[in-house]
């Protein structure tokens with residue numbers, strides 16, 4: 451697959467096969483994507499928490515729904531919806547929580563790594579969704595994840611093998627976001 455094809459065809463994947471992604475494959479993908487970063491030393495402030503077994507996924511998913519259910523918005527959600535969210539998270543083969551230090555340069559570097567990770571995973575038939583839903587950011591959950599004062603969660607990467615690719619999205623043509631800078635005024 452050419453880099454052009456990879457960039458053009460990669461999509462966010464929300465439905466996965468019920469098949470584990472081997473830890474060695476994950477390690478390899480993380481290693482490669484870190485290596486692609488322009489300033490890898492700025493990844494010193496980044497760490498990952500992995501939940502890919504029934505008990506750890508359950509703790510994370512339950513932690514999320516419990517923490518969200520006591521928030522202003524979550525209080526109004528029916529239990530059925532929270533339970534459906536729990537079940538949906540349990541069906542996903544793995545969740546990678548991305549945590550980085552609260553500094554722009556560290557955050558930018560980690561975002562770069564996440565995009566490369568998604569592209570490299572795609573090449574191996576592994577789909578991902580970078581999730582930053584409000585549900586993931588309740589203070590109670592962040593507390594349970596032991597985030598320090600100086601850390602921020604960049605989101606959770608849900609991942610797994612997939613066999614159905616969503617239809618291509620319409621992209622904004624680059625020319626529409628292009629202005630020629632004129633020095634004369």
Ligand SMILES: Cc1cc2nc3c(=O)[nH]c(=O)nc-3n(C[C@H](O)[C@H](O)[C@H](O)COP(=O)(O)O)c2cc1C
Nearest residue numbers: 460461462463579580581582583584604605616619
């Ligand atoms: C930083 C970031 C955060 C995202 N957060 C969410 C999210 O919270 N929920 C979600 O459904 N998709 C999320 N996405 C996925 C985007 O919605 C998705 O990438 C977009 O629909 C473009 O589709 P594509 O990735 O298939 O090109 C996120 C993507 C990025 C890069």
